Amino acid sequence: MDDTLIKVLVVDDDPALRQLLADYLNRHGYDTLLAPDARDLESRIQRFSPDLIVLDRMLPDGDGADACRRLRQLGEDIPIILLTGRDETVDRVIGLEAGADDYLGKPFDPRELLARVETVLRRKKGASAFVKEKPVAFGPFIFDPAARQLSRNSEPIKLTGGEVNLLEALVNNAGKPLSRDRLLALARDDDEGERNDRAIDIAILRLRRVIEDDPKQPRWIQTVWGVGYRFSP
Template identity: 50%
Template sequence: MTNQYDLLLVDDDPDLRSLLKQYLEKHGHQVATLSDASQLDRRLARQRPDLLILDLMLPGESGLQVCQRLKLADEDLPILMLTARGDEIDRIIGLEMGADDYLGKPFNPRELLARIQAILRRRKLRGPAGAPDPDGGVVVFGDCQLDLATRRLQRAGQTLPLTSGEFSLLAVLVRYPNRPLSRERLIELSRGREAEAFERSMDVQISRLRKLIEPNPGQPSLIQTVWGFGYVFVPDGKAR
């Protein structure tokens, strides 16, 4: 029997909200629908769903801004983002902000249902992407230290904010020092086996991490490129 979940859908299209609510409830899930970020904040203050379905193009605060805000607040709430825009950069940024998955409109409601089930099944098996590791300890590299238990990154004594996606990727890199990893393998390790390989997203997120930890992001020494393959994390910063 399929697990039943408490779902929250935020989209400014009333027809789509009604359609998806009916479809998902027909498959046994509880579904609440909202139209904007202010309604979402009031709802989350009272009750947390199992998963948030969040439209990118919301009036006022956008879905991307909401996603980033929730993830920076250490929210472990799974987020599936929807968008009518085909711009690749929106998809990249959504994943960088910590979204668990991304679905472009128009879509088949059956695919949405399958993605919801995959996200929650994956999280049940391996925990949420970017979750702290109580047994991870502190990893020191360059002038940085990463506390895997508290998800805190410090550089020269200054604490730097990390999104869930950034922490998840950096945690993978520090666990595999001096070992070249393909883009596909990095996506799998940081987002789960069922995550869709999206190489451009990984390249952009690596670039963001480099700006946080590298002495010279233009000439990276800690996260080095393995041309035609992927990346390798080198804690001592020596050329390979």
């Protein structure tokens, strides 16, 4: 295990789905743990202290919603996303009332799960992967994640919410290549509607026009061919 990565515990009795999600999340920079049932869920929490749990409702030894409720009663505040094959309103309500942070019906696109993982973590106060209190300086620029403000020579620069999310994702993962899928999830802003790969490319171009001396030969936001983009301070 890599202690520098966010740990996601996937609890599902379907070994093929567990492995598919593990492979996908690992490719996008997470350290993924696996468990087949509620009993293993509690033992892995105690041993590995995951940062987020993806929990199926239909487990061999009980209802995932009950497991979620039990964790909350024990004072455990790890973010939880419930998965279920029953995508009815009443099941969503049951899951959320049990203490889940989000709910996703099967079948689903792994990209949607990734987006929900990123959103839940970003919402969680103090999630170190997404909130850095100290401003980050590069060249004549200072980016303050807490204030969600980019400035140049102390002059504020206006960015959209999605652009701030995108810059924050890049800065907080300095030196690491980020795929478009992960940037899509990190930069998603409910006020700006749906995003796609092209929207990420356009947002990157806009940021480059703001912070690069020559957007065609970027110094700070570099293209990693076949992967995505990387912030290089």
